Amino acid sequence: MRKALYSVAGVFVLIMLILTTLLFSHSGNVFIWNQFSQRIDALNGELIDGQLMSGWTMKNLSWQDDSVYFYAETIRLSWQLSALLDKKLPIQLIEIEDSKLLLPSNNAEPSSPEDDSSASPLDIPLDITIEHIRINSFKFESSVATVDLGSLSTDAQLVQNKLTLNKSTIDQLHILIKDSEQTPTSNSSQPAADSPITLPPMHLPIPIQLGALHLTNGIYHQSSIKEEISKLHLSFNGDSSQINDIQLDIEHGMASASLKGSIDLSGNYPLNASLNARIHKPFLEKELHGALDGEHLTLTASGDLAQLQLSLDAQGPVTANLHGSVSPLVQDFPFDLILNWKDLNWPLTGTPSLISVNQGNLSLAGSLQGYDIQLNSGVEIPRQPPIHVQLQGAGDLNQLTVEQLLLKEPESHLTLQGHLNWKESIHWQGKTTLVDVNPGLWAPAIPGKLNGVIDSDFTLINNQWQVTIPTLKIKGKLREYPVNVSGKLMAKQASNNPIPIALTVDKLFVVVGKNTLSANGELADRWNMKAKLNATALTEIHPDLSGAVQGYFNITGNAQAPTIQYQLKSPQILFQQFNLTEFQAEGKITQDKQIHGQTQITLSELLTDDLQLNNLNIQASGSEQKHQMTLSAEGKPISGSVNMQGSWKNKQWQGQLSHAALNTPIETWSLEKPLRISVDQHLNAKLSGQCWVSGEARLCIDDTKLSDQKGSARFQLAQFNFKRLSPFLPSDTSWQSTLSAQGQVHWLDNEPSISLQLETTPGTLSSGELSFDYNQLKLLLNFQNQRLNSSLQFQSNQLGVANVNVAIDDIQSQRKLSGNLDLSKLRLDFLAPFIPDISSLDGALSAQAKLDGTLDKPRIYGDLLLNQGALTTNTDIASITDLTTRLKITGNKGVIDGHMMVGEGKLDIGGELDIGGELSWQDMPLSGNVTIKGDRIQFQYPGLLKVKVSPDLQFSLGKSMVLSGKVVIPWARIEIQDLPKSAIKVSDDAIIISNDSPEAEQDKAPFNMKIEVVLGDDIKLDAYGLTTNLEGRLLLTQETGHSLEGNGSIQLIEGRYRYLGQDLLIKEGNIIFSGPLKSPYLVIDAIRNPIMVVDDTLVGIKVSGTVTQPDWEVYSQPVMSHQEQLSYLLRGKGLEGGNNSALQSILLNVGINRFGGVVSTVGEAIGFSDVTLDTEGSGSDTQVTIGANIRPGLRLSYGAGVFTAISEVKIRYELMPKLYLQAVSGLAQAVDLFYQFKIEPTEN
Template structure:
């Protein structure tokens, strides 16, 4: 018997010693800790790596260079120390962390992804009991939830204690990032507390970040006791993209079913990108207990969001008890003002029942709207309802009714009656028979499918109705089914939509169908405009016989055809619009016509015969083809003799108006001038011909190639009539600096001579040269050209015209000519003083009255200012000069030093 007992006890003792040894190795050695850690990491989704491990499971382990990779996030940690109180596992059935220290934590959030961990609950109570998450009040909190289960990839299921306690946790240098950049940066985080199935106890949570401090203490079970304090004088140290000052204190106390919240705080000088907030002040004391006080005071000062929104002030106030209180909201902004008041209270359920008893809206274009009568508003934990909220503006009425659940089902209906459109276009005058009031109704329903309906009545003879239904499918796609009907017998409304149009007439009708999928919609049906007519005052034309048709002749393609007349010509339009999966909606157009009157204004008349192909994709426009101009008349306005031009140094400073994104135009167009293109003005009367190639590309200045010829023309200047023998303006790129090759002449029968001028070079640097046949001197050639007489026969009144011609035309050897003219006139000085620029040029004539006294007379060539000057030489280096004109008088003492 003893031997039998020995055979039984001995193996048991050996097994116990073996287990004890294994536990000692597992808990007390570094290899055991490494083996246990690697085994545990098999249950973690994603990839975990560490560079070094020290310590044991019994004394605590230290990891260096921890890296965790998962499709949803990346984590890096320079150092991590963890120590556990192992007796708590079997004594308290909890995980107790006595020490958790970390340095250099980097957490980067990526895209959302499904994890490989399945979490289930092993409840000691009835499995059919309702979940506290779904209950209004967690009455099942007394259920004995004990364990969570983690399902590892190997299929092994390990029961883990639900309760966890942390005696000390400190993490230094923590950075939270997203794919867009840094989100949160902390210097240190400290935590102590515990959590179980029925309670959460945060003994102390403290966050430090660049002088900012957040402290949280909370106990949550059947009672709520939460205290949160935030002191953030430098928000930029906590949130990298935000700056400002935040001070906040939050207290939540009371039963879990009826907590009371107290919140006080202020946010000052907040800036983030183009968002600026001067101040936000919070003071709330609210709760669910019907007999507890209800007080709300939230004030906002100076909110600016870019250039679109500016809110100087907003104020939300509430006062009363939870079961009976009043809320009022007043907002002032650049988009309009709103004043709202609600009265009501909390009821069982819980729910909120009340009335909207004041609503005033004021907006620059929409006008002033006032609530007609109080409207019922009701909210509970599953649904919301607003009954017949109606606003009035004179005879106009706007009513809204809505109801729905928080799961997405519901309905919204909007009715608008007798609303005038005239305030939106105050400068447009509508015909007397046209009523600008509009009435409309819209309804949106959402259940198994989303349905939207619209009905509009406007301008007495116009109607618009439509319906769209969206039906989700199991494969994630959404089916479309809709239609739109339009009938408008009076197009006067276009004058409201496009203020540059006047006297718009015609009939517009349409019946459109929408089908397919939301990702690939298909549009069918037809839209027609018939007997259209309109006047465009800016162009001075009236377009008649407008016919347009838009229909679906092929799948996913809309065909556009149309025609119009202006003057004696016609314009035709053909094109298509394709519905593509990427939503670009490319538009292809062909524009053709003959002798279409494009402009009829006092300064210009033009008829065009286009043959253009256009492709429009978003903001990109590609144009190819030609435009012939068979007939045009350009009448250049003649400036008054003493008109002052705009200085080249003048800079126009515009306001800060937002400029829309420019169109990206690629153009290759040939422009041809026909046989009846004339230009007149500034003494020129000419008929032009020629061809130009117009090239335009995004980011590249407009370029012109080709030449414009003067087929015949005359030029009148200085009382004389010149014939244009040859005229060529040559473009080789920049449109503002073409090459010049012009030759004009006149015959002088009295002297049997032909004189003229040749102009070459470029518009920026022209060169001119005089010629005569038979040859004469340069001075006589100029005099014959300008006055019809040689210089010896020119009178005193001709001098101004001669000098002005030299200044304007920039004639070669102009100085020699003026010297010769001075000799002929018997003057000691006869020159052109150009000053700083051509506009200040003046003709200066002078004669010595004595060896020391010089009399000068100056005449402005362009400003017509006459000046008399006297210069008296006191010594060889010192002189006294006086000047007198209609604009100023002066006296100067001048000292000259010659070197």
């Protein structure tokens, strides 16, 4: 017995040892695995490491049967099986590498599982924790979809029947949905139309908490749809049918979105969710050009799928709100939606807007079986009247009834009613009514009122369409001329006709004023269409038109053999700048076996602003096999004649230009020999070589092939003499040289390439007495692969040397700039004739620089030097000599310094420049500082002003420019004989009608200014009887866009003033500025020269107040009456006891001075010049004299005595400047010779 027990125990121990060895050793596990894999055909793989207690590592594990194929290159499992005794299973690692799961396409669809809505929750007796789950390179493929997974990493905890996934990351997830044929669903499987859809309840077998799922680089691909998701974040809590705390964030190229909410997957799926999204530029970028970039959307949803409440708010380029409810579970999908918007524009961004939709709303209520639609909004189009739009309609899935579409503006409206059906075919039947519609609101040139009715019918069946207008009745007025349009129209598709339209016109009649157009007939199986035009007053059609035209147009025959005959005649037609005289066009075209006919267009004269053509004649005749055309015209600046012949054979046109001669401003050019041309049905053209000759000049083009896809042309120009350009050069300028050129133009798939070389022989450029020779002038251009290379070479022993190389890369987008500039002592003399008001110009310009940057923002590195510069003007305002300037440029910054002699004074220039912003021809904002310093530089205005100026100025450049500094005027001579017209003040009560105000603009400078002007001690003024020295200081200030203001004063020193014919000495003279320069304040005290007073009486005038409204008073010492004061002021003595002649002399002097200007104006108006009215002599010898220039250099004057009957006539002739011959006839006769000279003190 004991032995038996030992035996049993031994066997038990042996079995346990065997089981232990098999289960808990690697070799035992390998043995068991091999047994399984040998007995199960579908299973293959290799167990390379591990045992049951700690985990396994397998290689090339696969399972393959009729329903599934699975393969993994490596699987690693690591766990602690001993923890099962504590009802726990800790798993350290589940790792799968390079695996795939394939479901063959012949798999049967899985049977629908039994309804598990009432299934009990799972009860798992173990707590399972998985520290690491890693899947690398996994692929799933079925007949429906393909899923590629780059990597997945997560962890999991199943504790107390709750699954928790704390952090999961997925990278490189690609889902491809395959195209598949849809199997029609039998009607028996669909629920009844009036029964609601019942959703199956869904329950999670265990609670699930997804802490954070992060997806990067995801792609969803279905058919033509391919969406890339750069980032996705998902988290939720699920318990049974409740899914709470849903948080979904998605980053997509077109938009970013965030979803929050909860849902109950039972009953009608009640939910509460909110979605926030922001649209990015790529969204509909091709259609909207990125206009929705930045649009923000907020969507809220509440309720359940039986009745879901929705609200959508849009903010950004589109501001709108959609709210309402939908019922997805009801078969007809009931809905009640209202869309509101405010100020929608198209385009959505940018200006100007092509169309603006003002505040409005759109409502849809009903179901797919029947709904009502209402629209109410305003529409505005630039330069068009605002329109109010109202729509009322009803429809379903097959049709739409437009009860009324109303387009209304304040004084008129248009209504549309009709029915649109698309169930079996597209069919529209409607009626349009016009009520007082004014076309002038859209076309201002043709205002009026139109009323009428237009019935329309449209059908599209099997790609065959037909349009009928059974009623067309419109009446009204346009520009007060009566309008009447009536008739019937019908058009339908006719694929067998040469023109794929069959057209019927039934008594179409159009009347506008005295102009009529009638048409009647058909173009169907038989062609019989007649139209007649009788427009005797074109100006009644359009205000820019005038003249008359009559004609007819007849088509007869049939679609295969039609005959077209037409004629148009007009004595004159004027349209804007075009003027056509005696225009006539007539012809006849017939088709039987081939097209043949003739046409002729004649025109007596065609005038435009830049063109005049006379006797224009165009004739064409013949057939397809053989036809010819001639064109001839006389006129300016171009005229000529052309003869051409051709034929159409084998779907190709072949012809030749047998003769061509063109008279142009650069002489006559003729075709040397006939030019052969061929064009096939695909518009591919071939041209033989051609040469155009004009005297010794020749322009030749080699054989050329042209098409819309590719083409090339090579050309040469030889012996082109620049004398031909004389009409385009200044009258006294000539260019003696000949030009030769050669080049090639080539394009392929809209990608052009161009090469050009221009070169002249050594030549001479002359202007007046100036003449310049040059040895070389050559220009090279090459454009290929979006890169432009150019080179200019110039060499002259007199003018200098210039070499310029410029390249622009990627010319359509980046436009990168490179190149260099090399100028060596380039003379500026030759530019003088081309610069207005410049009589002579001199100087040598040298430069060495490199170009960089882009064409929009160029950068320059180098030096620009001007030496020996000199300039004189036609008006001799300034004479500039010894001009030397150096500009050193580094990128977009520059430093300038230099000096010049202006007259006898030296002017220094210096500073720094910073070129910023985008460079354009209209705007080049500069920033930096420029200093200008000078010493006694001379300016003059002949006959008016000579001045020497010493400036010390700083000019700050940038967004706000400031000119500041100091200007000292040490010496000046101002002599004004006549008041400039610009200085004559217009009366305050005068009204000037003008489109602009140039004087006001001249007062305003585009920069700030603060300059102190100091007058030196040698400033002399001689103007209008005033001779004086000037001294003082003036601070000139100005803000951008405002008028110039001054603060300071100018003193009149040692002044004398001839006033009322008398010599006054200025005791005190001050011109005070405090504000605008045009309103200074005067403080002046002037006395009569004591030498010219018979006694010791002192008499004078005090003036105070503004220039526009001065106050003046006469005073004297001793004090006396006002009459006595005036007598002393004007005569130097008293009234002498009431002497009437003295008083009359006083009044005469006052009158002459007050009204002399009126006499001058009247005299000049009747043809005399320099008309003056003055007094001469004193006392009883007082005369009134009037004089005028009756011819250049010849002056006539007449004097009449005031107190005597003696008169006097003087004739003065100017022999030469300042030398006069004068003859006097009066009480005595005399002939005198005068020479005028002036002694002026030398400058200190």
